[in-house]
Each structure stands twice: as C-alpha cells, then as structure tokens.
Amino acid sequence: MTSYNTKYETHTHDVVVVGAGGAGLRAAIEASSQGLSVALVCKSLLGKAHTVMAEGGVAAAMANVDSADGWQTHFKDTMKGGKFLNNWRMAQLHAQEAPDRIRELERWGAVFDRTPDGRILQRPFGGHTYRRLCHVGDRTGLELIRTLQDKGVHSGIDVFMECTLTHLLKDGDRISGAFGYWRESGRFVIFNTKAVILATGGIGKAFKVTSNSWEYTADGHAMAYNIGAEMIDMEFIQFHPTGMVWPPGVKGILVTEAVRGEGGRLTNNKGERFMQNVDPERMELSTRDIVAKAINREVKEGRGSPHGGVFLDISYRGADYIKKKLPSMYHQFMELADVDITKGPMEVGPTTHYTMGGLRVDPESQQTNIPGLFAAGEVSAGMHGGNRLGGNSLSDLLVFGRRAGLGAAEFAKATQQFPSINDADVEKAIVEVSEPFERDKGESPYAVHRDLQDLMQNKVGIIRKEAELHEAVTELQALKERARVCSVEGSRQFNPGWHLALDLRSMLIASEAAARCALQRKESRGGHTREDFPEYDAHWSTVNSTIRKDGDAMAVSTSPLPEMPSELKQLFEEAK
Amino acid sequence: MSKQAVFNVYRGSQEGGDFQEFTVPVEEGMVVLDAMHYVQGFLCPDLAVRWNCKAAKCGSCSAEINGKPGLMCKTRIDDLPIESPVSVQPIKSFPIIKDLVTDVSWNFEMNKKITPFTPDNEDVSSWRYYQEDVDRVQEFRKCIECFLCQDVCHVIRNHEQKPKFVGPRFMVRLASLEMHPMDRVDRLPFIKEEAGIGLCNITKCCTEVCPEDIHITDNAIIPLKERVVDEYYDPVVGLLRGIGILPKRNKKKP
Ligand SMILES: Cc1cc2nc3c(=O)[nH]c(=O)nc-3n(C[C@H](O)[C@H](O)[C@H](O)COP(=O)(O)OP(=O)(O)OC[C@H]3O[C@@H](n4cnc5c(N)ncnc54)[C@H](O)[C@@H]3O)c2cc1C
Ligand code: SF4
Ligand code: SF4
Ligand code: FES
Numbered sequence: 084m085t086s087y088n089t090k091y092e093t094h095t096h097d098v099v100v101v102g103a104g105g106a107g108l109r110a111a112i113e114a115s116s117q118g119l120s121v122a123l124v125c126k127s128l129l130g131k132a133h134t135v136m137a138e139g140g141v142a143a144a145m146a147n148v149d150s151a152d153g154w155q156t157h158f159k160d161t162m163k164g165g166k167f168l169n170n171w172r173m174a175q176l177h178a179q180e181a182p183d184r185i186r187e188l189e190r191w192g193a194v195f196d197r198t199p200d201g202r203i204l205q206r207p208f209g210g211h212t213y214r215r216l217c218h219v220g221d222r223t224g225l226e227l228i229r230t231l232q233d234k235g236v237h238s239g240i241d242v243f244m245e246c247t248l249t250h251l252l253k254d255g256d257r258i259s260g261a262f263g264y265w266r267e268s269g270r271f272v273i274f275n276t277k278a279v280i281l282a283t284g285g286i287g288k289a290f291k292v293t294s295n296s297w298e299y300t301a302d303g304h305a306m307a308y309n310i311g312a313e314m315i316d317m318e319f320i321q322f323h324p325t326g327m328v329w330p331p332g333v334k335g336i337l338v339t340e341a342v343r344g345e346g347g348r349l350t351n352n353k354g355e356r357f358m359q360n361v362d363p364e365r366m367e368l369s370t371r372d373i374v375a376k377a378i379n380r381e382v383k384e385g386r387g388s389p390h391g392g393v394f395l396d397i398s399y400r401g402a403d404y405i406k407k408k409l410p411s412m413y414h415q416f417m418e419l420a421d422v423d424i425t426k427g428p429m430e431v432g433p434t435t436h437y438t439m440g441g442l443r444v445d446p447e448s449q450q451t452n453i454p455g456l457f458a459a460g461e462v463s464a465g466m467h468g469g470n471r472l473g474g475n476s477l478s479d480l481l482v483f484g485r486r487a488g489l490g491a492a493e494f495a496k497a498t499q500q501f502p503s504i505n506d507a508d509v510e511k512a513i514v515e516v517s518e519p520f521e522r523d524k525g526e527s528p529y530a531v532h533r534d535l536q537d538l539m540q541n542k543v544g545i546i547r548k549e550a551e552l553h554e555a556v557t558e559l560q561a562l563k564e565r566a567r568v569c570s571v572e573g574s575r576q577f578n579p580g581w582h583l584a585l586d587l588r589s590m591l592i593a594s595e596a597a598a599r600c601a602l603q604r605k606e607s608r609g610g611h612t613r614e615d616f617p618e619y620d621a622h623w624s625t626v627n628s629t630i631r632k633d634g635d636a637m638a639v640s641t642s643p644l645p646e647m648p649s650e651l652k653q654l655f656e657e658a659k
Numbered sequence: 660m661s662k663q664a665v666f667n668v669y670r671g672s673q674e675g676g677d678f679q680e681f682t683v684p685v686e687e688g689m690v691v692l693d694a695m696h697y698v699q700g701f702l703c704p705d706l707a708v709r710w711n712c713k714a715a716k717c718g719s720c721s722a723e724i725n726g727k728p729g730l731m732c733k734t735r736i737d738d739l740p741i742e743s744p745v746s747v748q749p750i751k752s753f754p755i756i757k758d759l760v761t762d763v764s765w766n767f768e769m770n771k772k773i774t775p776f777t778p779d780n781e782d783v784s785s786w787r788y789y790q791e792d793v794d795r796v797q798e799f800r801k802c803i804e805c806f807l808c809q810d811v812c813h814v815i816r817n818h819e820q821k822p823k824f825v826g827p828r829f830m831v832r833l834a835s836l837e838m839h840p841m842d843r844v845d846r847l848p849f850i851k852e853e854a855g856i857g858l859c860n861i862t863k864c865c866t867e868v869c870p871e872d873i874h875i876t877d878n879a880i881i882p883l884k885e886r887v888v889d890e891y892y893d894p895v896v897g898l899l900r901g902i903g904i905l906p907k908r909n910k911k912k913p
Pocket of ligand 3 (some may be wrong): 718801802803804805806807808809827828831865868869870871872873875
C-alpha cells in the first residue's frame with residue numbers, strides 16, 4: 084500500500100528489512116515465505132551490497148573434505164577465535180545450522196566449486212581446524228548474493244533500491260516504522276510497519292585504510308542507538324592482516340585470506356617466515372588478530388617491504404592453479420598494481436575489515452531490546468566475540484538472516500494492528516535531514532570525513548593506548564560539532580555530498596562508541612589491543628562492553644557474559 | 660609540482676547538461692574513480708557517481724571514458740593519454756539520472772522475467788555433479804552486472820528493437836540456467852520469443868567490453884542459438900520428435 088502527500092510518500096508493509104546484503108536478503112526471503120508483505124530497502128542497487136565483495140568462502144561443517152568435522156568443532160573454533168567473548172548460544176546455533184543454509188543455497192541455484200566426487204569443495208582458512216570453507220574460487224560473496232537476489236525477486240518482496248533510511252520511528256516503546264529519502268530524487272519516504280530488521284552492515288568507512296565501501300557508515304547502529312537500542316563490544320574491530328598497500332589509490336583493498344588458505348607464505352624483508360616465531364603450529368593460518376599484529380610489528384621494527392607492508396607469496400603454486408583458484412586476486416594485482424602474483428610476491432598490510440561489535444540481539448530471534456526491532460549480519464553482535472574467523476560472516480548472514488526473518492514474521496503476525504506513526508517525530512526527522520541545505524557557510528562534509536578517518540586510523544586503530552583514546556574521545560566531540568554545521572551544495576537530487584553529511588552523523592556515533600569502549604577495556608583481546616595493557620585480563624573475560632544512549636550522552640558500561648551450559652563447556656575439556 | 664590531469668566530466672540530468680572541466684593531481688597507480696573521488700572531495704561535492712567496491716567486483720562504476728565503456732575503478736590513469744583532457748560520461752544506453760548515474764532499472768525488470776533455477780529434485784544431499792560440468796556455468800556466474808555489455812549492444816541502442824531483446828547480460832544468465840546440470844526448466848521458448856535471441860547478429864561488441872572476460876557470444880549466445888535452431892527450425896528433427904522416433908530434446912546434452 085502506498086500513499087502520497089506533498090512532503091513524503093508512505094508505504095505499509097508487515098516487515099521492513101533495511102539492507103540487501105546476505106543478511107537482509109535471507110531475512111526478507113524468510114519473512115516473505117511466512118506469507119507477509121515485505122519491503123527490502125537498500126542504499127545501493129540490488130546485488131551491490133558489501134556481501135558481493137566477499138571472496139574466500141563461507142564456513143560450514145559439511146565434512147565433505149574432512150569427514151571428522153562437525154558442528155562441535157566449528158563451535159569450538161569459533162569460541163576460541165572469538166577469545167570466548169562470543170555469545171555461546173549464537174556460536175552454537177551458527178555451527179549447527181550453517182550446513183543446512185549452504186544446502187539451501189545450492190537448492191536455490193548456487194554453484195560451488197566441487198570435490199572430485201561431485202560434492203561441495205571446502206578449503207582451509209585461519210582458525211578453522213578442518214577444511215571448512217565452501218567457496219567459488221575467490222568470488223564466493225558474488226555467488227551468495229546473486230543466488231539470494233534471484234530467489235528474492237521471485238518471492239514477491241517489494242524492493243526499494245537506492246533508498247536510504249535515516250530514522251527509526253516508534254509508537255510508545257515498540258517500533259512503528261522508518262523514515263528516509265530516495266537517493267535519486269531526494270524525496271522523503273516513510274515506511275509504516277510492524278517489525279523492522281536491520282541488516283545494514285558495519286562501520287569501516289570511519290577508518291582511512293579500509294576494505295569497506297562507502298555504504299559502511301554505521302547507519303543501522305546509529306538509527307537503533309538513537310531510539311534506545313543497546314550496542315555491545317564496539318571496541319572489537321577486525322583489522323584484516325592482508326590488504327593491498329600499494330599503489331596509494333588501492334591501499335586497504337582486501338587480499339583474501341584464501342591466498343593463505345591455498346598456501347600463501349608471509350615473509351619480511353629478510354626473507355624470514357616471521358609467523359614461525361608467533362604461531363609455529365598454525366603459521367599463516369593463525370587467527371586474523373594474531374597475524375595482523377605480527378605484520379604490524381615487522382613493519383614497525385624495520386623489516387617491512389618497500390611500501391610499508393610485508394611479502395605474501397603464492398607463486399610457487401604455479402600459474403594455472405593460481406588463476407583457477409584465485410582469479411580475482413590475479414586480476415586485481417595485475418591490473419591495479421602491475422604485479423603478477425603467479426611470478427612473485429605481493430605486498431600486504433593490515434586493513435580495517437569487520438565490526439565484531441554492534442546491536443545486542445536475542446540469539447534465537449535476533450530481536451533487540453526494542454520490541455519489533457531485529458538485527459542480523461554485521462550490524463548485530465555476539466556471534467563473533469572478540470575476533471571473527473574468516474568465512475564465519477557469510478554463514479552468520481544466512482543462519483541469523485533466516486532467524487531474524489522468522490522472528491520478525493512471528494512478531495508481526497502477533498501484532499493485530501499497524502502501530503501508528505508519530506507526526507512530530509516525522510517533522511523532526513525532516514528538519515534534521517534538510518538542515519545541511521539551510522547553511523551556506525559550513526565546511527564540506529568531505530573535509531570532516533577525512534579528519535574522522537585520520538583520527539580513527541591513528542588513535543583507535545590496531546594498537547591503542549590510554550592517552551590517545553582520551554584524545555580521540557575529545558576530538559570526536561569537536562568533529563561532531565563540525566559535522567553538525569557542515570553545509571552542502573546543489574539540489575536534493577542524487578547528491579553524494581548531502582548523503583555523506585547525513586552518513587557522517589552515524590559514523591560519529593559508532594566511532595565514539597568504539598573509542599569509549601576501547602578506553603574502558605583495560606586489556607588486550609582479539610580485535611582490541613592496548614599497548615598499555617598487553618595481556619588478557621580475568622575480569623574482562625567475563626563481561627561484554629555495553630553502550631546506550633542516556634539523554635544526549637553516551638553511556639558505556641559492562642554486562643556479564645551469558646554463561647555457557649556445562650555440556651558445551653565439556654567440549655573444551657575433552658579437547659585437553 | 661606533481662603531475663596533473665584534466666577531466667571533462669559530464670554534468671547534467673534529464674533536462675540536459677554539459678561537460679565541466681576539473682584538474683586533478685595524479686598519483687602513481689591511480690584509477691579514474693580515484694579522480695572522481697578527488698573531484699567530489701575537493702572540487703564539486705555533489706557530483707553524482709555510483710561505486711561500491713573499488714576493486715572491479717560489484718559492477719557499479721560503469722562509465723564511458725574517452726568514449727570507451729569501462730569500469731572507472733579498473734581504468735588506470737597512466738594508461739590514458741593525459742596530455743589532453745580525459746572525458747568521462749555516463750553509459751549511453753540507459754536514461755541519465757544525474758551526472759554519471761543512469762537509470763538501469765530496465766535490467767532488473769528483464770531479470771524478473773526469467774524463470775529462476777528449478778531443480779530436478781529437492782534433496783540436495785543426493786546431488787552429485789562435477790567441476791567439469793559446471794566450469795562453463797561458473798564462467799557465466801562471474802557476471803558482476805556492470806551492464807557494459809548492455810550499453811554497447813546495438814540492438815539495445817535501437818529504440819524499436821530494445822523492447823524485444825533482453826540483451827547480452829541476460830543471455831548469459833539464461834545460459835547459466837540452461838546449462839546447470841540440475842535444472843529442469845525448458846526456457847527455449849522464452850529465449851526464442853520474449854528474449855529475442857534472433858535479434859543478436861553476433862557482432863561480439865559485448866564480449867569485448869566484459870570486465871569479467873566472459874565469452875558472452877561464443878560461450879553463451881551461440882550455443883543458445885544452436886539449441887533454438889535445433890528445436891525450432893529443423894523440420895525433420897521436429898517431425899521425428901513429434902511422432903516419437905527421436906527422443907524429446909534433452910537440454911542436458913553432453
Ligand atoms: C573485501 C571483503 C571480503 C570479504 N570476504 C569474506 C569471506 O570470504 N568470508 C566471509 O565470511 N566474510 C567475508 N567478508 C565479510 C562479509 O562479506 C561481510 O561481513 C558481510 O557481507 C556483511 O553482510 P551484511 O548482510 O551484514 O551487510 P552488507 O552486505 O554490507 O549489506 C548492507 C546493506 O545495508 C544497506 N544499508 C546500509 N545502510 C543503509 C541505510 N541507511 N538505509 C538503507 N539501506 C542501508 C546497504 O545498502 C546494503 O544493502 C568480506 C568483507 C569484505 C569487505
Ligand atoms: S553479439 Fe549480440 S548481444 Fe552482443 S553486442 Fe552484438 S548484437 Fe548485442
Ligand atoms: S556479462 Fe560482463 S559486461 Fe555484461 S553485465 Fe556481466 S560482467 Fe558486465
Ligand atoms: S566500484 Fe565496484 S566495480 Fe567499480
């Protein structure tokens with residue numbers, strides 16, 4: 084149902100899914116299969132979400148290649164990789180349900196690489212005990228998103244492409260809708276709905292060196308935070324060990340872990356395989372936090388490559404093999420860096436990659452603390468704890484996308500009447516979103532964004548310390564003020580400057596949460612490293628960091644980790 | 660002073676527009692998309708550009724650079740003759756929205772018309788098929804939907820023929836479904852009639868621009884044309900099939 088007035092158009096759906104990556108698409112398919120009307124809203128064109136960029140694979144204990152694998156081992160690997168800060172129930176559900184989600188994808192038309200006996204092939208990856216990553220060369224995300232997209236468009240879902248949401252709306256305590264604008268025209272749009280699923284991805288665009296696209300501006304985090312949703316663990320940001328470091332324009336672009344999965348070796352400028360000293364057992368396939376820090380150290384101590392990285396070499400595998408298993412890496416280096424990876428090493432260094440923290444959700448239904456508001460995929464938190472294993476995100480999207488779709492559908496079915504939209508909230512949203520046009524002497528939002536990226540990179544980056552984090556918190560306040568009064572040129576029609584001015588506000592909230600949580604957590608664990616507290620700490624291993632909006636201020640605190648039941652604890656005992 | 664390049668970027672909308680000149684400092688290894696970001700960041704914040712991955716993986720940043728269709732994130736500035744200004748304009752086959760952004764929604768409509776993958780049996784755990792069975796299908800599934808092939812296809816550029824033809828992108832999609840070893844739907848009537856395969860006269864312009872090196876004509880369109888011919892235009896085959904002497908067409912030919 085659609086209605087129009089002079090200021091905005093209104094659409095009514097049982098469930099609104101925000102984000103059309105793997106999590107959003109899978110959620111929308113599920114909710115729609117429950118017989119409900121579903122809107123799927125996304126900032127880009129359909130099929131272009133971040134998920135399309137995923138390369139190495141999707142983790143699921145199918146045991147096609149290593150028959151000893153099973154959900155228990157996958158569960159244990161995930162908890163260990165997450166340094167036991169994970170929500171155990173999410174890690175368990177994920178490990179148990181991932182294989183079914185892969186089979187379902189195959190039934191919907193995904194074509195994975197095959198084993199010699201005609202089943203789905205699996206490759207090794209960091210932190211996974213067995214060969215576990217189902218893959219399609221190094222373009223697994225494309226396969227996943229295209230399969231879901233083709234399934235989705237035939238499921239009767241109403242898709243709203245290039246439509247950015249900026250505000251969630253409430254009726255009393257519960258969710259009632261969302262407000263946003265069409266990128267193309269700048270026209271405002273309102274969704275009236277019983278349930279909202281956020282699947283908006285991460286926050287990586289707040290950093291300078293990042294593998295993330297322009298869409299990763301933390302909109303979901305910010306929209307939910309602004310209406311009272313709780314976030315956790317925002318200090319845990321994954322710096323992927325291998326991004327491109329040269330030429331300057333491509334700095335940060337990902338070099339898939341599949342290069343190491345296929346046997347790639349890391350060396351410093353002395354030709355030493357430095358992972359030997361760090362994790363002799365797993366070597367290059369240690370977890371990402373460990374490899375990233377090892378690379379960082381090599382570079383800092385003067386053993387780096389000419390452009391400030393280290394060397395990663397797969398060339399010994401031979402040109403045919405590389406072109407078959409890592410075709411897009413081959414082209415990426417050939418075309419963007421003039422490096423032939425079949426003949427010699429590439430230069431790589433850490434890049435901001437993934438946000439472990441995010442919205443706190445119920446593990447079964449993915450509901451946040453706001454009734455009717457659900458979250459899945461990278462925007463949600465708990466599943467990966469302090470550090471995510473490669474391949475565990477794509478499977479997370481499928482497992483919890485489906486669960487969020489179900490959870491929201493049940494919630495919507497139990498809701499008789501559509502909640503109402505509060506006109507005053509809408510008016511307020513319109514004013515906030517239009518403001519940047521009212522000013523003509525402010526700074527360009529691009530200037531503010533550049534400074535934010537520098538700040539986060541330098542002071543809330545891979546190695547953190549107390550004094551710098553304090554400075555970061557203070558400087559973020561100043562940036563907030565600059566963002567508040569920045570101004571934009573031109574019209575509302577497809578205006579990236581205006582879009583950035585609005586996205587900036589979201590990035591600033593997520594950045595502040597990351598800085599404040601990093602300051603609070605006085606230890607090093609996974610994706611959070613404190614130079615002044617380099618070790619694990621017993622107290623900090625029992626709590627999640629929590630973030631809530633308290634009036635105009637941000638309240639950061641802790642909450643106890645949910646305790647793992649004894650039968651799961653036992654799994655770790657047996658291994659000893 | 661560092662090296663500079665001049666870009667003539669199309670700025671406009673449905674109401675018309677013109678080229679605007681921007682001077683951009685050039686670093687080693689820079690791509691055209693970097694230059695457009697520089698323009699947005701320092702010279703013209705409302706320049707409309709689509710992009711996501713900056714690594715030739717999402718197919719968002721298609722444009723015509725010095726008249727040549729390509730991905731902006733894959734086009735190196737050091738490969739361009741920067742002694743003279745470089746022109747950057749939107750792809751031409753689709754209506755402009757603003758600046759470098761065009762309305763490609765027609766493609767999404769075409770996709771919806773195609774009957775999706777429909778397997779022989781639902782019990783996937785029993786499925787066995789081999790890498791060599793799907794090498795070709797995987798080639799087609801590399802498509803990043805940049806629509807550059809749609810942009811250069813003269814059938815789509817022809818206003819009368821466009822409504823009768825789905826374009827090379829969707830021939831690739833149809834081929835990926837038709838050649839999937841587990842699919843059981845017969846899309847040949849659609850390929851012949853609605854998809855309009857007969858309109859393609861194998862100029863291969865589409866193949867030349869494909870950033871994913873998909874052999875659109877040789878591997879997708881020509882085999883589909885052969886299947887259509889085999890099915891519809893061979894009266895002898897048709898007759899023998901009709902009276903049951905030849906088996907019905909098996910779309911999974913070896
Ligand atoms: C280069 C790269 C390689 C990777 N490789 C792997 C891998 O091999 N294996 C693995 O498991 N993981 C990998 N990851 C991580 C994984 O791809 C992501 O974590 C995952 O795809 C996130 O999916 P998502 O569904 O949560 O969000 P996304 O796919 O990012 O989708 C977010 C969606 O939200 C929409 N959106 C955002 N804000 C708004 C708003 N305000 N209004 C409307 N819509 C909005 C966007 O338009 C988009 O559609 C990789 C990541 C990168 C960057
Ligand atoms: S080969 Fe066919 S589809 Fe390709 S550009 Fe030529 S006419 Fe179009
Ligand atoms: S077939 Fe090639 S050119 Fe056409 S849309 Fe796909 S990737 Fe682009
Ligand atoms: S930005 Fe993704 S293909 Fe160019």
